[in-house]
Amino acid sequence: MWIVFGFVSITFHIYLIFSGLVPNLISRPIHMALILPWIFLYDKNFSNSFISSFIVFLGIFSCLWISFNHESLMDQYGFIEGSFQFSISIILILIVLEMARRSVGWPLPLVSLIAILYGIFGDFIPGEFGHPGIPINSFFGTLTIAEGGIWGPLTGVSVSIVSIFVIFGSFLNSGEAGSGFMNIATAFAGRLKGGGG
Numbered sequence: 001m002w003i004v005f006g007f008v009s010i011t012f013h014i015y016l017i018f019s020g021l022v023p024n025l026i027s028r029p030i031h032m033a034l035i036l037p038w039i040f041l042y043d044k045n046f047s048n049s050f051i052s053s054f055i056v057f058l059g060i061f062s063c064l065w066i067s068f069n070h071e072s073l074m075d076q077y078g079f080i081e082g083s084f085q086f087s088i089s090i091i092l093i094l095i096v097l098e099m100a101r102r103s104v105g106w107p108l109p110l111v112s113l114i115a116i117l118y119g120i121f122g123d124f125i126p127g128e129f130g131h132p133g134i135p136i137n138s139f140f141g142t143l144t145i146a147e148g149g150i151w152g153p154l155t156g157v158s159v160s161i162v163s164i165f166v167i168f169g170s171f172l173n174s175g176e177a178g179s180g181f182m183n184i185a186t187a188f189a190g191r192l193k194g195g196g197g
Contacts, residue, residue: 002042009034013163025070028151031159033063039099059095062088066145078146080137089144096150116143 012034016027036059040052065088066073080086093116100109118125123133143149 005034005037010167013159013167016159017164023070024147024151024156025073025145026067027159028155029063029066031155031163032150033060036060036063036095036099039102043102055095055098058091062091062095066092066151073145076141076145078138078141078148079135080141080145085145086137086140089140092144092150093140 012030016022036056040056040059041049080089097109097112100112119134119139120136122129122131124130144151
């Protein structure tokens with residue numbers, strides 16, 4: 001199953017290279033949908049597979065919903081309309097925070113959560129550290145249904161650059177090419193010291 005899923009992921013990212021301009025609200029949510037099973041199901045350190053599977057289902061559904069409705073969402077200019085869209089935005093934010101926790105630990109999602117809470121409740125903070133207040137529909141909409149927040153430049157780099165280099169590197173390491181590059185690097189600079197020393 002993982003081989004087939006990996007092939008689908010590779011095919012999609014290579015397709016993006018040759019397909020021309022694909023709207024960001026299509027390519028980036030699909031990219032995230034393809035990542036979700038690897039984060040939540042492939043790693044056996046998280047024992048409760050039912051909860052992980054449910055998270056993956058919600059995440060893939062939300063990502064695909066964003067992709068299929070990208071044209072109408074663009075016309076909303078980052079403003080959420082209705083309780084269903086608000087639920088999608090909450091699901092996406094929580095899943096992204098949990099993805100970060102499982103991938104790199106607590107510091108990054110905690111900092112992100114503090115920033116989100118500040119955006120929601122910062123108008124209650126007196127003095128210069130507060131802010132005038134942000135409409136909740138605009139705040140969550142900017143994070144989840146517009147080309148910012150979750151689908152911003154960092155996700156774009158992951159789609160167009162990081163994923164391709166990971167695919168290319170895995171392809172090289174599957175044969176002798178990776179060892180060949182390492183041997184060439186060692187021959188040219190193997191006796192030199194790196195870093196501050």
